[in-house]
Amino acid sequence: MKSEFLAELPSSLAVKDFGSPRGHGIVAETNLPAGRKVLSKHPTVMVPNSDARNTTCARCLQTVSASGPGIAPATVESVFPCEDCGVTFYCSKSCEIIDRKRFHQEECQILQKLTPRIPPTLVVLVMRLLILEGTHADDLFGLKSPLLSHLDKKFETEEYASIALMAKGAKEFSGTKLPLEGVIEIVGKTIINAVTVVNPLFDSVGLMIDGLIAMFNHSCNPNAFFIFEKGKITVRTGRKIAQGEEICVSYIDNTLALPNRLKTLSQRYFFICSCESCLPPTGLDTPDYRNDFVCAKCGSALHPYRSQDVLSPGFYNNYKSCPNCGIVFGNQPRTIEAIDNRISALKLHDSSPIMTTADADKLLAKLALVRDLKVVPLHRSPFTTSIQRLLTFHVSQESLAIALKLIGIEYFYQDPVLWPALEMQAVRLAHMARFSIVLLLVMLDPTSPQSQELASDLPTIDLGVCLWGLLDVMDRLIPRVYGENSQFQAYLKEQKSRFLSFIGDDYQGRFTSQTLEQLRWNAEMDKIRKFSITWWENL
Numbered sequence: 446m447k448s449e450f451l452a453e454l455p456s457s458l459a460v461k462d463f464g465s466p467r468g469h470g471i472v473a474e475t476n477l478p479a480g481r482k483v484l485s486k487h488p489t490v491m492v493p494n495s496d497a498r499n500t501t502c503a504r505c506l507q508t509v510s511a512s513g514p515g516i517a518p519a520t521v522e523s524v525f526p527c528e529d530c531g532v533t534f535y536c537s538k539s540c541e542i543i544d545r546k547r548f549h550q551e552e553c554q555i556l557q558k559l560t561p562r563i564p565p566t567l568v569v570l571v572m573r574l575l576i577l578e579g580t581h582a583d584d585l586f587g588l589k590s591p592l593l594s595h596l597d598k599k600f601e602t603e604e605y606a607s608i609a610l611m612a613k614g615a616k617e618f619s620g621t622k623l624p625l626e627g628v629i630e631i632v633g634k635t636i637i638n639a640v641t642v643v644n645p646l647f648d649s650v651g652l653m654i655d656g657l658i659a660m661f662n663h664s665c666n667p668n669a670f671f672i673f674e675k676g677k678i679t680v681r682t683g684r685k686i687a688q689g690e691e692i693c694v695s696y697i698d699n700t701l702a703l704p705n706r707l708k709t710l711s712q713r714y715f716f717i718c719s720c721e722s723c724l725p726p727t728g729l730d731t732p733d734y735r736n737d738f739v740c741a742k743c744g745s746a747l748h749p750y751r752s753q754d755v756l757s758p759g760f761y762n763n764y765k766s767c768p769n770c771g772i773v774f775g776n777q778p779r780t781i782e783a784i785d786n787r788i789s790a791l792k793l794h795d796s797s798p799i800m801t802t803a804d805a806d807k808l809l810a811k812l813a814l815v816r817d818l819k820v821v822p823l824h825r826s827p828f829t830t831s832i833q834r835l836l837t838f839h840v841s842q843e844s845l846a847i848a849l850k851l852i853g854i855e856y857f858y859q860d861p862v863l864w865p866a867l868e869m870q871a872v873r874l875a876h877m878a879r880f881s882i883v884l885l886l887v888m889l890d891p892t893s894p895q896s897q898e899l900a901s902d903l904p905t906i907d908l909g910v911c912l913w914g915l916l917d918v919m920d921r922l923i924p925r926v927y928g929e930n931s932q933f934q935a936y937l938k939e940q941k942s943r944f945l946s947f948i949g950d951d952y953q954g955r956f957t958s959q960t961l962e963q964l965r966w967n968a969e970m971d972k973i974r975k976f977s978i979t980w981w982e983n984l
């Protein structure tokens with residue numbers, strides 16, 4: 446496979462053709478240890494989310510604050526608008542000059558005409574690709590290469606109609622000379638190959654596309670992950686990878702149970718996953734806890750969903766009775782299929798992407814109904830995904846009391862089951878960071894109604910010890926996950942000094958001179974666990 450963008454592939458990696466339907470992927474050319482940076486580059490094209498353009502630099506996607514004041518790590522002090530269009534913002538003159546040269550010169554005129562109706566993020570991304578297409582003969586981002594677009598599968602579907610519509614818009618706005626079919630192909634490739642850019646707390650800040658990065662295939666049990674800092678995307682190994690092994694990342698929320706993952710991947714990326722977590726069992730598998738249910742009678746875990754043909758109606762048949770207490774689940778209502786149907790009928794994620802307090806309350810009430818089925822463990826979807834959504838909402842609203850309750854569920858009942866090893870889990874770090882920030886906000890403003898509510902519910906807890914322990918554990922983990930001198934580490938240090946200056950000189954020694962064991966960190970944290978689970982059980 447020859448393409449300009451492949452020139453940037455380091456010698457420790459190679460492109461391999463796996464044939465149809467998987468296509469190309471990246472394999473290790475040497476043994477790689479866990480935590481190794483395997484690739485780091487500025488993506489070919491990035492765009493900030495449309496609703497965050499005025500807080501995000503269009504060139505490097507660093508933000509003033511991504512979601513909610515005081516919560517998300519602000520990676521730049523300020524951004525300023527382009528003087529001509531006023532729509533695109535930059536963090537520095539150098540970002541503006543580079544961006545203007547590559548895209549914005551042309552894009553600026555388009556945006557001036559379109560203001561105030563700025564197209565959706567994906568269309569802006571495609572317009573930027575079209576600008577590059579018009580100015581570079583080389584195949585900079587793999588558009589002329591065999592990158593998959595899956596247009597054949599979408600033809601005559603609703604998705605195809607919406608792709609054609611987006612392509613029409615992008616063609617018209619950009620004034621490209623490419624025929625419509627060519628633009629449709631680019632939109633198709635963009636949908637399959639674009640990557641969501643997130644900050645260290647996993648809030649989405651924009652979209653990017655890059656030919657080389659697009660070569661990484663998906664696994665529901667990935668051995669590598671992406672991180673984004675200072676305008677660059679970096680691929681790091683999450684565990685040891687042997688020479689010849691494929692390097693895969695996860696495209697989706699991989700806390701989902703198998704049927705939900707398959708559905709998401711086929712709807713969003715148009716493929717049936719062939720990773721080890723989705724393939725038929727080998728007989729040597731360890732249980733995949735994401736697929737668990739619980740026997741309502743005896744409470745023991747059931748590990749279903751390892752079947753020859755996961756998409757057939759017979760898929761659920763191997764779980765008709767509890768292997769522990771022997772109770773026969775019968776035809777209804779407790780077969781796994783029936784449970785899944787009841788959960789789907791609740792339409793948990795029917796609400797619009799913008800959540801309101803009423804939506805959040807409704808979602809929580811529906812989750813209580815799922816809890817009452819007594820067969821879905823807390824670490825299984827839909828709890829994982831829904832609790833994430835609720836947390837993002839409540840943290841952005843600074844509803845700290847409910848946020849802390851939800852965080853307790855996530856931290857004590859979901860993460861340790863789904864990601865038992867703390868090391869190399871960017872997602873666990875993100876959750877710990879969010880946990881620590883919520884605690885810090887409660888402590889910084891003890892007179893707020895939210896803090897008062899927590900103080901009356903948790904009168905005997907030492908929040909300072911809980912917070913200090915989290916910061917301490919993260920301090921040790923961040924360099925392994927993000928590498929040395931990361932922005933995330935600097936952000937964490939800032940939080941540590943905020944905390945230390947808040948408690949004052951007289952008390953600092955208590956924290957800095959004692960181990961977490963001496964501080965009885967686990968015992969204090971356990972109070973948050975009990976507080977959360979009691980709230981959840983009585984919801």
Ligand SMILES: C[S@@+](CC[C@H](N)C(=O)[O-])C[C@H]1O[C@@H](n2cnc3c(N)ncnc32)[C@H](O)[C@@H]1O
Nearest residue numbers: 467468469592593659660662663714716718719
């Ligand atoms: C971002 S591209 C990855 C590069 C792609 N293999 C290619 O040759 O262009 C995503 C596409 O690769 C394929 N793919 C990625 N991961 C896969 C997996 N685990 N199982 C099957 N196909 C996969 C799917 O066709 C998917 O839509």
